[in-house]
Amino acid sequence: MTERLHLIVAFLLSAGLPAVAAPCQFEAQGEARVAAITDARSVRFDDGREVRLTGIEATATTRQALTSLLVGRDVILRGTDDTPDRYGRQGALLFIGESDIPVQSMLLAQGDALVSAEITDKDCSAALMSSEAEARRQKKGSWADPSAIKNAESPDDILAGIGRFMVVEGKVLSVRQAGAMTYLNFGRNWTHGFAVTISKRNLPAFESAGISLKSLETRRIRVRGWVEGTTGPRIDVRLLGQVELLGANEPTGVRP
CATH class of the missing domain: 2.40.50.90 (OB fold (Dihydrolipoamide Acetyltransferase, E2P))
Structure with a gap:
């Protein structure tokens, strides 16, 4: 070494x-x-x-x-x-x-x-x-580990890493706002599927970069952060750099 x-x-x-x-x-x-x-x-x-x-x-x-x-x-x-x-x-x-x-x-x-x-x-x-x-x-x-990037369609794999810093890729199926929080949902079951949370106070960073959170719906993204949650895994995004837009031809999920 x-x-x-x-x-x-x-x-x-x-x-x-x-x-x-x-x-x-x-x-x-x-x-x-x-x-x-x-x-x-x-x-x-x-x-x-x-x-x-x-x-x-x-x-x-x-x-x-x-x-x-x-x-x-x-x-x-x-x-x-x-x-x-x-x-x-x-x-x-x-x-x-x-x-x-x-x-x-x-x-x-x-x-x-x-x-x-x-x-x-x-x-x-x-x-x-x-x-x-x-x-x-x-x-x-x-x-070199094929599981280095987690697939957003496999929430149980992500939840197994609760408390760890992870990189996750997948397609945003829906964008929903509840109170002061916006949810980027990657699963149809909002309770158990993987989701990204973004607080209202952190929206100006995205707006300044010309990114509307609603525009991420149906887009493929890579997100990084600390995994939280109980029934469904969550990553709370506080910084713009935690989210990367992926090209249409890039492989989703487990492959770097």
Whole structure:
């Protein structure tokens, strides 16, 4: 694993993905040396600070990949906000040495992470999505698993992953509003079928992007987020980047 990741870094630094990295060049927020990986998305520096990697969600291989990639390396932190979270961790994009490619892009490009959609900067978000899409096309890392993308027509498979971050694809059968919530329904049985929920307070982001939720009816989409629910699985969409429109010829469901 260590040799493979070091080869990946060398390739990316010398020849790969410069256009992908450039949009994520936010303000520098300091430098440090990585002492340890504390969990699949967090690192501890030798000065005691802890940083949470923004823009990604972990897969089964993320922590091992980070350990091989970062421990003992000097990194630069970049971001738009250095306010620590409730655990005292600063959120940031990490760059190894003078590289202009974020570590997040390296992980995504090898299928060792998923895009979280939390970065709202349009260009940086698109760049991270591009890295993930390439890994998906090549079936790298977690995308080698045929069940990496869940089929919206199989709600029981999605519900089995309650409490996990998942990627789901399918056709929106109906769009309904109930109170302050809009439901994108993927099944005819609204109680048991998979659905996406979008609160009224989050509608302006879609409107600003020129997307009417009603226009998603009969469209095929890919959605990502944390699975909730009891009888029927739900993903609550708070950010525009959680929803991707799919082309008519793209395969639905389990195949990346």
